[in-house]
Amino acid sequence: MPAMTEADPTDRRQPWAVELDFDRRTVRPIALADAGASMAAGRFVWVDLHPDTLHAAARDLEVFGVPEEVIEDALAGDPATQHARYPHCLHMVLSGCRLRDRDFELQRVDVTVGERFLLTVHADRVEFVEGVKRDLPEDFAHHAQTPSFLIYELWDHLLDRYILVQDQFEERVARLQQRLIGAVDEDLFAEIGELAADLVHFRKVLLPARAVLTDLATRRSRFVSDATQPYLHNMVGTVERVLQDLLADREILSDALNLHVSAVGHRTNVIMQRLTVVSVLFLPLTFLVGVYGMNFDNMPELHWRWGYAAFWGVTAAITGGLLAFLARKKLL
Template structure:
């Protein structure tokens, strides 16, 4: 009863949180296509430009979206990273600068969007989901990242600047490591997608450690907090599965469907990225099975603990039943003067010690019998 009630309570809580989060981003029925709805709590956008080729590098923060114009027509790779979605005017002006379709702007600001790939002839739109470990509560932060890939530029739009897994790519560009400075914008898009997929592994490592700790707790000291932790991990792993599953399909689309913006060389790199997504999916499924197994182990451990308690109480009751019988007999008020058969032992000199000794002897004999049959094992070692 208690376990079922707690699981229903957590399920209602998670549904309420999920519904409230969807209300913030999903449109009302009948909303015209291309409508931009900005969350009032969203961060103000920061626009960071990284323009590079083999010899030159420009890295600066832009004040206005229109400042991008002078870099978009050059043959150098221009990465425009927008961090934050709290300004409708800036988002609409970005759409004008990059000539984005209204439906693309709608997908960018809709944080409940499913990862996908859409081809707009001279632009390739990629919606991905990025996860970053949250060490404070042993969980993860998830946010949507939108890519708009052109021939010489890449526009990325993130929910907020605080959480980001692109720093390794920025360092490679700034220091000229690897081949990224010699490649086009499609290779930059691959590098960022690869960084997003690789960001799942630290999160999964964190869940692996949590599952190991819970495994020991379930075996040695299962309690209600253990049940809450297992159920929470199962819910969070389900969120990870929902994030990585369509992301695999999106990357597979980039590999399978031909696009002039993705070169054959980059498609080869995307195959490796696809392999990583499959590996992440396998790990997520494995951890989900482990969490489900821990739930079964928890229920078994609680049941075994209850059985041991009942076993101990049964042993104690079995010992006291004959003792209570003897005490009940000698508690009857028979008059020994009326008949010599009315409990003559009440007049014995050693009658009381004899009664206590008999009770002790019966208890010892019963304990010996229980021990010989193995009924006392683990009964007196309950934590």
Template sequence: MQLSIIGYDPSGAWMRQAGTMEELLGYRSSGGITWINVNGLKDCGEALSRLSETYGVHPLTLEDILNTEHRPKVEEFDDYIFITFKLIKANSERRIEIEQVSIILTKDTVITFQESHGPFFEPIRRRILGNVGRIRKMGSDYLAYAIMDSVIDGYFVALDDIGTKIEDFEDRAILDNDASFIPDLQDMKQLLLKIRRIVWPLRENLSSLQRMETPLVNENLDPFLKDLYDNVLQAAETVETYRELLSGVLEVNMSAVSNRMNSVMKVLTIISTIFIPITFIVGVYGMNFSNMPELDYPYAYYVTWGVMFVIVIGMIVYFKRKKWI
């Protein structure tokens, strides 16, 4: 578990790292906005209990924070608003990773909880410490918005990577020697379904946050929340588009497999058709009747071969005229 705290106001900002929750809480200042970040949720139950005592966090909220499989939601309490949602990112190996992020928003404090270690919020820290943009002039609700906006912007980066993989699937759909195509396609469909379950509830949660009548969210934040809602809606529509594209890719693959099978069956049928009259001739002259007139003819063997050869050539020419081959 890594603990950090940032304090700021329009005139300045500072940041501290802490080894324990007691040390971190000792850095709190009475003025300005405070941002506490808990990075990593393993073996941190005692630290979170100490934090909840200080800020009056309900035990059920702590359970939701520690339950990393929880679906996105927004809850309003007397002294704070609790927001939990998912972070979606592509790692260095182009694999999509999903982790939970939780936010507790109070009047002058924002507490964030990341499921695993990572510098995902580093750009926001640089904006605060470098006094870039409007963040140091706004309240704690704007900081919570900035954190959510950073996470949702990451959705589009991950979705762009997924879009590139879907383009690869389109190229692979017509190959006949790609044994891993179907398993990879199914994995991608499962991933998109998981992302859909993340994005769609968040859309409803942002709508609920906009409608909340609470002093913790200033009405000046409404345009920013509206923009956030539009971004989530766009991400949700992109997920649906990708799911439809994958269904189309699967249909293309099934059509390609069917066409290859039809081609194979066509060749086999033509070969069988050609051999039917030849087999008939061989069968007739393989009956070994003593009174068959051609048996005593000295050139019967060669004539039989000639007749079979002429039949084969004639059938091939006929098939080509009919454009069957």
């Protein structure tokens, strides 16, 4: 089998194309201009393009018969998973994703499938597309039965990326959960807020992916073979499991934050209790000091020989009585 060659990875704008022969189980790199001849010979063609080259390659793409609205959508659309059916092709938008430090990024990939071609359009290097290219020769030789094999491969590698991203989210949740146990600063709460927003964003990616997969697996189409549909249906279960793990991570993060707030509230209550005990002890003593600190001449206790000692005796009795009372009530 010929070795697979790829366009210069430093120039993503260079078209990439291969010819797949299902009879001989061979994969052969071709030029974009030769795609029409390969299709006319009964072979299947996969072309991978950068959006900036769509207009320049318009003449070569005419042989595919891709609707104009698909081209325009690939140039200006949002990275939201969706699909549309046309008389001569099936158009899907797949949302690749990746985590770079604390940044959650989406990568749009437009996939157009016809009877004899697969056209993918994306701006940056997308890991799941590169994974399909890397594994294509071996997987094609051993597993390919129909052209919709490539649809399965794209979704399979995409779901692997979703699982990887979910595992990375799970690790971040676990780290933040541990950090909430110790000293907490404002940066930690900012990171928790970012993670919560990323989890919600990821959920918005998974829900449309589940809907598109369900439609592809259950609705008959000449672009998706009956042999491929059961495998796509199994992928729906995979998306469901990722969604369940995602919801579990959100609950764990929420419970950890609530536990931290409860712990802070408990510590505040303990401090307030201690301050209350001090206030209770000093309130009657403050009253006595206030009474005998008044500047009235007719105050008999001021001229009493044992007045000073009696004051301290009363002070000690009140303090001792209050301490005994508070200790019995378990307030100390």
